[in-house]
Amino acid sequence: MRRYREILTVPGAWKFSSAGLLARSGSAMTGLGIVLMVSSLYGSYGLAGAVVAANATGWAVGTAALANLVDRFGQRRVMYPSTIISATALAVTVVLAANQLPPWMLFPPVIVAGLAGGSPGALVRARWNHVLDDSARLHTAFSLESSLDEVTFVIGPVLATALATGVHPVAGVAASVVLSLVGAQFFYSQRATEPPPHPQPSRVGSARRPALLIAGVAPVAVIGLLLGSIFGAIDVSVVAATTSWDVRAAAGVVLAVFSLASGVAGIAYGTRTWKSSTLRRLVIGMLALFVTTVLLLAAFNAISLGLLGLLLGATIAPTLINANTLIGQLVPTSRLTEGLAWVGTGIGIGVSIGSSLAGGFIDHAGYGAGLATVTGFGLVAAILTITTAPLIRNAIAAISDPADPDVVG
Template sequence: MLRTPGAWTFLAPAFAARLPYAMLSLGIVLLVLDTHGSYGTAGSVAAVSAVAQAFVGPQTGRLADRYGQAAVLVPSVVVHAVSVGALIALALGHAPVWSLFLAAAPAGASVPQVGAMVRARWVAKLSAEGASPAKLNTAFAFESVTDEFTFVIGPVLAGAIATSVTPSAGLIAEAALTVVGGLAFAAQRATAPARHPHQPGARRVSALSSPGVRLLAGAFLGVGTVFGAMQVSVTAFTESVGQPGANGTVYGIFAGGSMLAGVLYGMVAWRRAARHRMLASYALLVLGCSTLWAMPNLVALSVAGLVCGLAIAPTLITGYTLVETLVAEGAKTEAFTWLTGAIGLGLAIGSTVAGRLIDGHGPSAGFLVPLAGAGLGLVALVALRHLLIAPGSASPVVASSGERGGSRQLVGAAKG
């Protein structure tokens, strides 16, 4: 993938721009925990940010499909920097919790949807080159590995800066990376996918109108609860054993397991249908989450987290592969963003519920949330798996036939 002409021009700035996504939630938790002294409050503030990102993010994805990525990215990074600055100032000033919510909402809503935009660039580029569906699957595997690498580096970076400098420094670094990376990525217009402006008289529907996209969004919601609950629970667990600085490392091991699995997954030429792989990887995720609550020490928790993480990347890769076949060309970025947003919403739910359980019953209770969230996601996938079959042709309501021509070569990736 790295030898693809022009790939480095958008991959390098995209990495810098998406790294803050893995830093924001943990940075908020560490800052608010330091200033307000409650895991429940810290988790709730992080949850507000994640909820805003989950609901506003897909709308920015739709705007990016319609007006272009740069037109959305530039104002987003500016709003994000201002909002994070306001949140830091309010927290350090020990402002009321409701005021933290007011700052956290725009901070989350303005998170640049770089991961979805990069995937849309891969689809556009590989379609133009007439690449095989297998190469698209490899591109999504590459992107999942990149996502997980950011979740290895991001929490460690945020945790290290917050604990060694000051709790607010983690969020300052997050905002700086967002501005620099986001603007640099927006400047790479040559690799951006074509805009799909609304045609007069044409009916335009959301990517979420597809039942398969809604099912995948629900499944990714379950994955998000794993992320959110793990961040808060690992932080609480390391605090309880007197090693608060280890939180980023333990969470990084969890993400490292996913990154390793993503590398291996992308190397395999799969023959089984993607929907079957989705069920298998999700079942493994539930199995991995089932032991977290019983771990007696940091070493055991790190090992259990590594095992749990091994199922994350295959689940995400397969989900993105499936959703690409369920919508037409003009709704790709929006569809990818709905999945990313579902993860963010799940993260909000997971961090909030885990924070409340930790405050009331101790750190180990928070690890029950990943099991519950992933378990519900698996039930939905098994019951509604028929919705993951790609339609025979793309809908004409979001793209003209000429625009869809290149993507037809990639339809079928979900069938392995």
């Protein structure tokens, strides 16, 4: 744990890291909160998945655009008012659902909430990149943040489920609104560690294209999309499975087990100095993740699903750490927030695809079809990671070419 103590003693580090944890806690409750709210009040997992998909798609589209503005104008100037807009729109969604107004009315505000939500996780990682000056400590910092991401997904689902099943179906989403606003206030008030804006790109040619078109970034973003598809399908499938087993209130606990395993794995991963390349570890991690999605099909009650989820969860944080680390190797510093946000964008689009498809399959064939959807996405993710690895490897090699470090492949 010495590595973590070292980075947290950097001036201002523990303050912005803890504030960032709170800032993204609300979003950890939103997806599951919407599933619980809509499936309870409207009686349809298909509709619940569609509403989550709309929110996630809005978030995916908005995040990259907001990240580009953040790199140009600064975090607080862009994201503080944007977070207020997002929270307000989500609050409107809660009011509409609570009054069980026509389902179509849920979509406009939930899309706006996603568009304006942004990615606090990417902003925290950009701050680490700003305050740290070597790759070894940055690897530890990214590992810490990935583990803290999982902390939010340990606490968030449990809290969302407890509120939605014990207080009111809309209570979980309402709590996420409050947490997002409080977190934004604390995080964006941390001005000393905010990276300076970069009105102009620092590398020749960067202005001609978004960071997504920098060589190697697109394959990593698509890998993020498939990971997001797995996450989205898991959320809906776990709620459906526990409901089928008459233990709906256990859904949050089961999802928390997934995230707890991921968080512990992320912490352990960050304490070790690895000799193998980041790309190689990404491929191995994705293969392991696919194997664990196959094992989920054997679940027959909430306990077995949670135990199998431990194995799946242990593969998640290291895989995300490797994806974010690769982005740091591929994009210039002035484009880092945007580059990291493209991974988040991919995840957001994936969540929308996974939750929507799984919700539809569950409505027609039960929770088993949802778990099979998770496995299907795991297979595609493993195949894509293997097939795109040479492209990413070539892009990393091209970065070291002083003639053109921002080559498009």
